[in-house]
Amino acid sequence: MNALTRAVLSFWDSSIGKKILVAGTGIALLLFLPGHLIGNLLLFAGKDAINEYALWLHNAGHGGLVWVARIGLLTVLVVHVLLTVQLTVRNRAVAQKYSYPATNRASRSSRMMIWSGLTILAFIIYHISHFTVRIGNDYNGTAYLTSLPGHEGDVHNVHKMIIDGFSHTGNTVFYMVAITILCSHLSHGFASVFQTLGLRSRKSDLLIARAGWAYALLIWVGFLSIPVAVLFFGYGRT
């Protein structure tokens, strides 16, 4: 083993090294979410806008970019989950419980990171099966093909898929709960990134915490606007 490999391995093995990787992958996920959100919000710009966007995503870089992004995101996610699970298992093994437990300052969000994280993981699996792999529905069927102005041949009707998806009450409630949990996760995760990367201090603490809440709120409102509009206000449903 050469010196470089050794250094990388000991970084990977150390608690701070793992934390820094969790923070780094967290940043990637934090950046992904607004992008995803903006794409989703195109729903409100009409059927063609979102379908065109979906088509562009699938065709960019001769259809390769979407796979680069998918593999990249998946790797980031796997590392993020693997390391946090490792860290949590370690913490559970070394910590001890009090007969009279008390908490002084830790926020509720911060204390349930692993549970919110695992719930989000379950949601992501479900979400990908639902809308990307499209298992257990007929989103891949001909009913979900449509025309797009300026484009030859049919394209996938993402618009209809989303509207139909959110017309189902069970799906939508799960989605809304998951997004809420995600935002609790983000509110602590956002600020934690700064601390773990050594960019927080007492002076910037409040600013960072507020930015974290603002970010989480934005994501929450943004992602929830679609199911709320569809299920409760009948947006896009005929």
Add this chain to the structure above:
Amino acid sequence: MSLNLQSAVPSGPIDQKWTKHKMESRLINPTNKRKYSVIVVGSGLAGGAAAATLSELGYGVKCFCYQDSPRRAHSIAAQGGINAAKNYQNDGDSVSRLFYDTIKGGDFRSREANVHRLAEVSVGIIDQCVSQGVPFAREYGGLLDNRSFGGTQVKRTFYARGQTGQQLLLGCYQALSKEISNGGVQMFSRTEMLDLVVVDGHAKGIIVRNMVTGEVSAHAADAVVLATGGYGNVFYLSTNAKGCNVMAAFRAHKRGAAFANPCYTQIHPTCIPVSGDYQSKLTLMSESLRNDGRIWVPTRSELAEKIRSGEISAGDISEEDRDYYLERKYPSFGNLSPRDIASRSAKEVCDEGRGIAPTGLGVFLDFRDAIDRDGRDSISARYGNLFEMYEKIKGENPYSTPMQIFPAVHYTMGGLWVDYNLMSNLPGLHVAGEANFSDHGANRLGASALMQGLADGYFVLPSTIANYLAEQEPGSVTESHPEFSRCLEETNTRIGNLVSANGKRSVDSFHRELGLLIWDKCGMARSSEGLEYALKRIPEIREEFWENVRVPGSGAQLNQELEKAGRVADFLEFGEVLCHDALSREESCGGHFRLEHQFGEDDPEVIDGRTQAGEAKRNDEDFCHVSAWEHTGVGTKPKLTREPLVFENVKLSIRSYK
């Protein structure tokens, strides 16, 4: 046969003695140093510094402490600062002035050559500590700041807010940790020394108890260093940590080491007053507070009575009804008078019925004028942590209500007798820091304890110990020597006796009883009548202790009652040595004040204005000596040998702070 107390002070002019001595000292070459082993008991400033430095030099060191980590030794509690003759302030300081202040502060009862060496070495201590990363207070220009302390008129005290001892000890602990990691020091925490092993007249090892497992074991070495602190807890209530004890020093004393000047005990003037008999310890408020705080009591006892009953508060007393008694009696030193003088003055005004604490034993330390002058912020920057500490304990805010303070036992100048090499009369047994008697005479000046501990540990002992070791065959005595098994057996028997006593009273109740007696009869003011009474009572308490003490549990595990019992048992013997020394010293000097020996109105010194009535009256003709006591058996009077003190460089004078 009397003891052989050769001070081994080198000849020549005082400012060249240490250099000359180092030049003439024996050296051991680096490869041979590895063959020698040294035991260091105690991990405070003196012990920790000695262990680290001896290991750096190449000796194999075993270091022992009763705390769970060497970083917790009680040096950590020193607040105010450390003196050094750096003269960074350009206010006329020098090695000679620090030497003179310390000799005079000690009421001319210390050994000139030792004190001069201390002053010389002080300079290097600050350099050493800064290079270890000790964060001393600094000025905006980036250079070190200083403040002044009691008994001096220059600013030579280096400090780290009110936590100087902590920062110095952490520096020392880090140096020790470095050596532990290098393998040069083997550290034994939660391990208490219970006996000294003497082989053919030489100290060659110790018996210790692992306080967690209860295992008693022997450790042999080529030399033993005791750096086990003072015996202030003989008074039960003191500013010492609860665990501080005299056991190691007293065990050495019982094995032949002479105990010198035990009656020199320092009562610190600024402590939080006692509030009840449940009280377990007293808390010091740093002497540095006297830089800005003004000490006063009401001029009339009726006013004091009203304050005590809560009828009026300090703020209701008008300026003319306040007696700033230190400023009045000692105008040139004022509130910064030396500790013994400030303490005794507090006692006097309280004896007159002018004390302001509910118990009658307390005076005000008032920051009103300093806050008006410098602003609350700058007072807070200087003393913030001390004010907080006071508020936590008393529940009163010292920014608005003056602090209540009263003297309390703080430091002990006496200790095991050592020569210039810091070696006791038992060859091989070296004693450093508060545990020895050497540098402070009858009274220690503020910020000098840290200086002495580190001087002994970093600079003196690592150099002088070679004089002894060079004459020894390394590893010549091992634990297999029969004397070790004999001592082990004695120790086990003693532990067995304590555990099986099965009486009715707790160890603490005996300790409290002894402490109260000693505070009463051998505290701030002593008389032959009181001391004789104490000498009658102590053996009675001791007898009852062995018959009626209850030590629950066994010796085979962590047993805090057993630990305390062992320590109190030694205090019950040591108390007698203390009182014998106080009784035999027919004079008043420094921390030892005999009611029979004070200046009266008719004394010529009072008439010509050199001093005033009620001040301590020294007797240089008969008592300019060190009293070294030799153990002769439990309950029998120890044997006194005197080491005359010769002053070649300073003139003995009345210690006036007027």
Add this chain to the structure above:
Amino acid sequence: MNFTLKVWRQNDGDSKGHIEEYPAENIPIEASFLEMLDIVNEKIIGDGGSPIHFDHDCREGICGMCSLTINGVPHGRENGTTTCQLHMRHFDDGDTIWIEPFRAGAFPVIRDLVVDRSAFDRIIAAGGYVSVRTGAAPDANAIPITKEDADHAFDSATCIGCGACVAACKNSSAMLFVSAKASHLNHLPQGAPEKDRRALNMVQAMDEAGFGNCSNHYECEAVCPKSISADNVAKLNRDYAAAAVRKALA
């Protein structure tokens, strides 16, 4: 004042502990928390029982020996206070008080409320020092240090190594302690040459000693009797990352 104590009793490291109830009667309002325990112990001894063992030494808040978790909070609810500086006037007459040891896997119980914190010493021995030999130091004023830097280093250096941070942490992480110790020295020019080595080695020793990792709850900062800032943790994370990169590339 009268209280009901629920105290953790455990004979030694191998045995199983349990909570036992004791009355604390006629406690003077001026008494400190430990003096209250002294009074209770005095009674237990008088009744022929085995006194409650707890660590304590200086009783003035600086040695870091005292280590009780009081009602679930290491050193109790008063901010910036060690157990020994906590006074009974902060409790109400008749209160029930839960007293447990500083709990953490890396702090095994020795007896009752006494735990073994020697893991901290091992972390310091791994690099929490400046490698300077006695006698080799330049003049103390040879290297000026700005007052701000000196004050900053001091703020980190006031850590008393009590372990409350670990005891309060849901993960038993020692990051506040380790980071305070590292950043005290890393802030000063004297500590600069060993900065990378120190960060890497101390963190490794911390991991090996069996502490958890930091998940930024700041419980440690909330209970620290010396109000050590979690900024130190951020600094150590940064120093560690930089050291790891330099080590990998150098």
